[in-house]
Amino acid sequence: MFARRFFISLPIxxxxxxxxxxxxxQFKLFGGGFSLFLIFALLWSALGTPExxxxxxxxxxxxxxxxxxxxxxxxxxxxxxxxxxFAVSYLGYGDDNFRGNPxxxxxxxxxxxxxxxxxYLILGLFLGSDIGSTWSVFLSLFSSAFWSxxxxxxxxxxxxxxxxxxxxxxxxx
Amino acid sequence: MRNGGDNRxxxxxxxxxxxxxxxxxxxxxGVQVITGLRNGSQSAxxxxxxxxxxxxxxxxxxxxxxxxxxxxxxxxxRLKASNEKLQKELIDRKNADAELAQLKSVLDxxxxxxxxxxxxxxxxxxxxxxxTQTITIDAGTNDGIRQNMTVITGLGLVGVxxxxxxxxxxVQLTTDPAFKVGARVAGSQQIGILSGQGTSKAVLQLLDxxxxxxxxxxxxxxxxxxxxxxxxxxxxxxxxxxxNAAGAVTQTADIKLYVNFSALSTVAVVVSAPKEDPRDALVxxxxxxxxxxxxxxxxxxxxxxxx
Numbered sequence: 001m002f003a004r005r006f007f008i009s010l011p012i013x014x015x016x017x018x019x020x021x022x023x024x025x026q027f028k029l030f031g032g033g034f035s036l037f038l039i040f041a042l043l044w045s046a047l048g049t050p051e052x053x054x055x056x057x058x059x060x061x062x063x064x065x066x067x068x069x070x071x072x073x074x075x076x077x078x079x080x081x082x083x084x085x086f087a088v089s090y091l092g093y094g095d096d097n098f099r100g101n102p103x104x105x106x107x108x109x110x111x112x113x114x115x116x117x118x119x120y121l122i123l124g125l126f127l128g129s130d131i132g133s134t135w136s137v138f139l140s141l142f143s144s145a146f147w148s149x150x151x152x153x154x155x156x157x158x159x160x161x162x163x164x165x166x167x168x169x170x171x172x173x
Numbered sequence: 174m175r176n177g178g179d180n181r182x183x184x185x186x187x188x189x190x191x192x193x194x195x196x197x198x199x200x201x202x203g204v205q206v207i208t209g210l211r212n213g214s215q216s217a218x219x220x221x222x223x224x225x226x227x228x229x230x231x232x233x234x235x236x237x238x239x240x241x242x243x244x245x246x247x248x249x250x251r252l253k254a255s256n257e258k259l260q261k262e263l264i265d266r267k268n269a270d271a272e273l274a275q276l277k278s279v280l281d282x283x284x285x286x287x288x289x290x291x292x293x294x295x296x297x298x299x300x301x302x303x304x305t306q307t308i309t310i311d312a313g314t315n316d317g318i319r320q321n322m323t324v325i326t327g328l329g330l331v332g333v334x335x336x337x338x339x340x341x342x343x344v345q346l347t348t349d350p351a352f353k354v355g356a357r358v359a360g361s362q363q364i365g366i367l368s369g370q371g372t373s374k375a376v377l378q379l380l381d382x383x384x385x386x387x388x389x390x391x392x393x394x395x396x397x398x399x400x401x402x403x404x405x406x407x408x409x410x411x412x413x414x415x416x417n418a419a420g421a422v423t424q425t426a427d428i429k430l431y432v433n434f435s436a437l438s439t440v441a442v443v444v445s446a447p448k449e450d451p452r453d454a455l456v457x458x459x460x461x462x463x464x465x466x467x468x469x470x471x472x473x474x475x476x477x478x479x480x
Contacts (some may be wrong), residue, residue: 022225
C-alpha cells in the first residue's frame with residue numbers, strides 16, 4: 001500500500017518540484033521568498049499516516065537534494081524531511097480535533113518549515129557548510145514562517161482535494 | 174504505531190533514515206553517481222527554467238518592484254542627488270582644468286623670461302558702461318602687487334595694474350581705449366606706440382618713418398624704466414594689416430592681440446623682472462603645419478554599350 005501511494009504521489013511532487021525550481025524561483029520576494037514544494041510536502045504528509053508521512057518526506061527530500069541550490073550533501077534534505085514528514089503526520093494522526101482544524105494545520109506547517117530549515121542549518125554546520133551572518137539567517141527564517149503562514153491556507157484546500165481524489169480518503173478540511 | 178505501532182511501519186522509518194544516512198555518506202565520500210544525479214536533474218530542468226524565466230521574469234520583476242517600491246524610490250532620489258553632485262564636480266573639474274592650463278602656460282612664459290610673478294584669479298570683469306575695459310583680480314597689496322605692474326597670461330600681455338587694494342587689484346586691459354604701451358617688432362627691433370581700440374585689435378604706430386612693417390610681424394612690449402609699468406619682451410600680438418597711406422608721417426598697423434580677453438580666468442602679475450632683457454625669447458613659436466594626406470582617386474570609365 002505504501003509503495004502504491006508513493007508512486008501515485010510521485011508525479012504530483014515532481015510537478016510541484018519543477019514548478020518550484022522554474023517558476024517560483026523567478027520571483028524576488030521579501031526574505032528570499034517561500035518554498036512551495038516544502039509547504040506542499042508538509043501539508044501532504046499531515047494528511048496521511050505517520051508511515052506515509054515519512055515516505056512522503058523521503059521522496060520530497062530526495063527531490064530537494066537534487067536541486068542545485070541545495071548546499072549540503074545529497075541525503076541531508078532526505079533525512080530531515082523523513083523525520084519532518086513523520087513528525088507532522090504523527091502530531092495529527094488519530095486526533096480529529098487537530099486534523100479537522102485548518103488553523104492548527106497551518107500553524108503546524110508554518111512552524112515546521114522554520115524548524116526544518118533550522119535543523120538543516122545546524123546539520124549543515126556539522127557537515128561544514130557556510131551559513132552566512134546571523135541576521136540573514138534570522139531574516140530568512142522569519143520570512144519563511146511568514147510566507148508559509150500566508151500560503152498554507154491557500155494551498156490547503158487544493159492539497160486536500162487532490163489527496164482525497166487520489167486516495168479516496170475523507171481528508172478534506 | 175502511535176500506540177506501540179506495528180513493526181512494519183517502524184521498519185520502514187528506520188529503512189528510510191538509514192537510506193538517507195547512506196546517501197549522505199556516499200556524497201561526502203565523493204561518489205560520482207550522486208553528483209551525476211544532481212547535475213542530471215539540473216540539466217533536465219534548465220530548459221524548463223529558461224522558458225519559465227522568459228514567461229515569468231516580467232511578473233517576478235513586477236513583484237520585486239512592488240516589494241522594493243520605497244527602496245527603489247529612495248534609490249532613485251539618492252542617484253539623482255549623486256548625479257547632480259557629480260555634474261557639479263565635473264563642471265568644477267573642467268573649470269579647474271582650464272585654469273590649470275592657463276596657469277601652466279603663464280608659468281611657462283614667466284619661467285622663460287625669468288619673471289617673478291604672482292598668480293591671481295579674475296574675480297570680476299569691469300563694467301564697460303564708461304567705455305573702459307578692466308578686470309578685477311583676487312590679489313592685492315598683501316600679495317606684493319602694486320600700481321603699474323605688468324599683467325600677463327601664457328599668451329602674452331593682458332594689461333597693467335591701475336589700482337591696487339589690500340586683497341584685490343584693478344587691471345586695465347590692453348584693449349582699453351586709453352591703454353598705451355611702448356612696443357617693438359620682434360627681429361627688426363623697430364619701435365612704436367601700441368594703443369588699445371576697445372576691440373580685440375590694437376593699433377601700432379611706428380616712430381621711425383624709415384622702417385616698414387609687414388603682415389605677420391610679432392609685436393612685443395618694449396619695457397619701461399625699472400620695468401614699470403611694463404616689463405620687456407612680453408608678446409602682445411601680430412600684425413594683421415599695414416596702413417601705407419601716402420600722406421602719413423609714419424606707418425601704422427593693425428595688431429591682433431594674442432590674449433583672448435573673453436576667456437580670462439587666471440593671470441599673473443609680474444612683480445619683478447630680470448635685469449637682462451629677454452629680447453625675442455618669448456616670441457610664440459609658429460605653428461607646425463600638420464601634413465594633410467592627399468587622396469588620389471583613379472576613375473576607370475565603364476565600357477559604353479555598343480550602338
